[in-house]
Amino acid sequence: MERIAIAQIGDCLLVTIQVDMHDRLALTLREDLGQRLVQTQATGVLLDISGLDTLDTFIARVLAGIASMSKLLGAETVIIGMRPAVAMTLVELGLTLDGVNTALDVERGMALLRRKNA
Amino acid sequence: MPNEPQQPSAVLLNAVLSKTIRENRQEILQEWMGEQLAADTLRLDLIDEQTLELESREFLEVLSSAMSSGDAIDLESPPWQTVLTALEELSRSRDEAGFSATETATFILSLKQPLISRATKDLAREDFNAEVWLISKALDRLALYTTEVFQTRREATIRRQQEEMEELATPVVKIWDGILALPLVGTLDTRRSQKVTESLLEAIAATGSEVAILDLTGVPTIDTRMAQHLMRTVAATRLMGANCILSGIRPQIAQTIVHLKIQLGDIKTEATLAAALKSAFRESGLTVVGDS
Amino acid sequence: MPLETVSVDTERDVSRVRRAITAYADNLSFDLLARTHLVTAASELARNMLAYAGGGSVRIAKLRHEARVGLKATFEDQGPGIENLDEALSDGFSSSLGLGLGLGGARRLVDDFELETAVGEGTTVSIASWHEPDRHPPGGP
Numbered sequence: 001m002e003r004i005a006i007a008q009i010g011d012c013l014l015v016t017i018q019v020d021m022h023d024r025l026a027l028t029l030r031e032d033l034g035q036r037l038v039q040t041q042a043t044g045v046l047l048d049i050s051g052l053d054t055l056d057t058f059i060a061r062v063l064a065g066i067a068s069m070s071k072l073l074g075a076e077t078v079i080i081g082m083r084p085a086v087a088m089t090l091v092e093l094g095l096t097l098d099g100v101n102t103a104l105d106v107e108r109g110m111a112l113l114r115r116k117n118a
Numbered sequence: 119m120p121n122e123p124q125q126p127s128a129v130l131l132n133a134v135l136s137k138t139i140r141e142n143r144q145e146i147l148q149e150w151m152g153e154q155l156a157a158d159t160l161r162l163d164l165i166d167e168q169t170l171e172l173e174s175r176e177f178l179e180v181l182s183s184a185m186s187s188g189d190a191i192d193l194e195s196p197p198w199q200t201v202l203t204a205l206e207e208l209s210r211s212r213d214e215a216g217f218s219a220t221e222t223a224t225f226i227l228s229l230k231q232p233l234i235s236r237a238t239k240d241l242a243r244e245d246f247n248a249e250v251w252l253i254s255k256a257l258d259r260l261a262l263y264t265t266e267v268f269q270t271r272r273e274a275t276i277r278r279q280q281e282e283m284e285e286l287a288t289p290v291v292k293i294w295d296g297i298l299a300l301p302l303v304g305t306l307d308t309r310r311s312q313k314v315t316e317s318l319l320e321a322i323a324a325t326g327s328e329v330a331i332l333d334l335t336g337v338p339t340i341d342t343r344m345a346q347h348l349m350r351t352v353a354a355t356r357l358m359g360a361n362c363i364l365s366g367i368r369p370q371i372a373q374t375i376v377h378l379k380i381q382l383g384d385i386k387t388e389a390t391l392a393a394a395l396k397s398a399f400r401e402s403g404l405t406v407v408g409d410s
Numbered sequence: 411m412p413l414e415t416v417s418v419d420t421e422r423d424v425s426r427v428r429r430a431i432t433a434y435a436d437n438l439s440f441d442l443l444a445r446t447h448l449v450t451a452a453s454e455l456a457r458n459m460l461a462y463a464g465g466g467s468v469r470i471a472k473l474r475h476e477a478r479v480g481l482k483a484t485f486e487d488q489g490p491g492i493e494n495l496d497e498a499l500s501d502g503f504s505s506s507l508g509l510g511l512g513l514g515g516a517r518r519l520v521d522d523f524e525l526e527t528a529v530g531e532g533t534t535v536s537i538a539s540w541h542e543p544d545r546h547p548p549g550g551p
Contacts, residue, residue, distance in 0.1 A: 020425050020428060020429060022421050022422050022424065022425040023421040023424065023457075024421055024422075053432070053446065053449075054428055054432070054446060054449045054450050054453060055450070056450050056453040056454050056457065057454060057512065057515065058453075058457055079357075079359075080359065081359070082357050082358050082359070083323070083358075083446075084316065084319030084320050084322070084323055084354075084358065084442075084443075085316075085442045085443045085445075085446035085447075086357075086446060087319060087354040087355075087357040087358050088312070088315060088316065088319065088350075088354050088443060088446075089443075089446050089447055089450045089519065090354075090357060091350045091353045091354045091357065092350075092447070092515070092518055092519055093450070093454075093515040093518070093519070094515065096353040096356070096357065097357060102356060102357055102358065102359040103359040104322070104323075104326055104328060104358065104359040104360060105326065105359075108328070108359065109359075312443070316443055
């Protein structure tokens with residue numbers, strides 16, 4: 001079955017989403033991440049969405065869901081590299097993802113996690 | 119040239135008038151110049167007498183040849199197009215020289231008297247009335263046309279200035295490594311706000327800046343709608359992973375924000391652009407050496 | 411001018427709708443923001459159709475008016491229809507599955523929005539966005 005790869009860097013899990021994510025794929029990712037967080041005891045999740053050129057409310061909610069689930073499992077989530085047009089569209093839809101961490105790129109996301117977990 | 123059967127007299131009178139103008143060109147011109155020089159709309163500070171006479175002579179020429187074509191006063195028809203083109207050129211140069219629309223229209227209208235007095239001499243009583251009516255109608259339309267040209271030029275100017283304003287009013291400035299400033303000027307409607315946000319977000323992506331200062335020093339007033347636009351810009355910036363600081367909020371605007379119960383949420387605000395910059399330095403872990 | 415009809419029966423078809431509209435918008439050289447808005451709106455509507463009506467079809471067409479070109483997508487289903495339209499179009503409305511924002515949000519993202527619905531018969535929503543191509547397109551004179 002088609003899956004999105006999850007890589008481990010130190011205490012962080014890095015997910016790079018490069019494909020147009022259909023719903024099943026997004027939900028599978030959420031399940032896989034939950035399992036990996038339990039296995040690895042990772043303290044951070046980096047969701048790199050710089051490859052996504054659209055993000056509708058369903059996928060945005062799955063991402064927000066991943067963030068709150070991770071928090072329960074002891075990890076902070078950072079959404080990374082949202083494109084300008086995607087950000088403007090989400091705001092237009094009224095989805096501002098308050099409370100979810102964001103960063104411009106992976107490096108800054110890692111730095112943010114280090115500060116948060118210090 | 120086919121005659122218009124409905125208006126044989128107008129066509130005939132046109133031809134007569136055209137002939138009159140051609141045959142008495144010098145006399146009409148002199149009387150017209152007299153009218154113009156006596157008018158209180160005369161602007162010898164903007165145009166000299168020789169140029170005025172030259173322009174008057176040329177216009178008389180164009181007018182008589184349009185009339186000689188035998189067409190009634192149909193401004194859409196080809197012979198009259200030459201007259202309109204000449205008037206467009208005249209209005210343009212007058213406008214550029216600083217004449218008002220009224221002063222330019224008076225140039226045309228002051229030709230009525232000389233043409234009518236000429237008609238008094240030449241025509242029988244029954245034709246005279248029709249001729250006066252024809253002269254009046256033609257010159258009124260042409261004078262109105264110069265006013266239209268002025269109007270169109272004004273509208274084009276306003277449109278161009280509006281576009282220039284929009285361009286000018288949305289510069290995103292990189293003021294330090296990782297710090298952008300967006301000085302806002304005037305008001306933000308939906309379209310402009312979208313443009314401003316788009317250029318800000320693109321600059322954030324291109325420069326990797328984590329702090330954007332929205333400076334409102336040039337914003338005179340704010341309403342609920344504009345506040346909402348600002349909130350959206352701030353929210354979109356945050357989604358990308360950068361932060362906004364609002365600066366330069368005038369006391370009146372602060373009062374409006376309180377009065378309208380606009381929730382600025384947890385948006386960081388600073389009184390001045392300088393204070394915002396200091397705050398941005400702190401956020402980026404920079405210190406200003408020598409600052410007290 | 412009709413371009414393509416995509417039938418929406420599974421979640422994967424929602425992606426197909428997104429991809430198709432992205433391609434057509436690029437073809438008409440829509441700017442990035444306009445394209446993103448239109449594709450996102452289409453994604454919301456295709457998903458709504460699947461969730462509430464079990465599927466339907468999306469007709470994609472090209473529009474032309476004077477110097478402007480547009481892209482129109484019509485979402486047609488034979489589902490239960492919408493009983494309370496005002497409520498469905500209001501922000502934050504959600505009747506199941508954590509959906510919502512869908513209709514109202516989609517309407518805000520596009521230039522034209524039309525909706526026809528009959529309870530027990532189905533719903534047709536059409537959205538369109540317009541674009542004025544540059545007077546001097548790349549490669550042109």
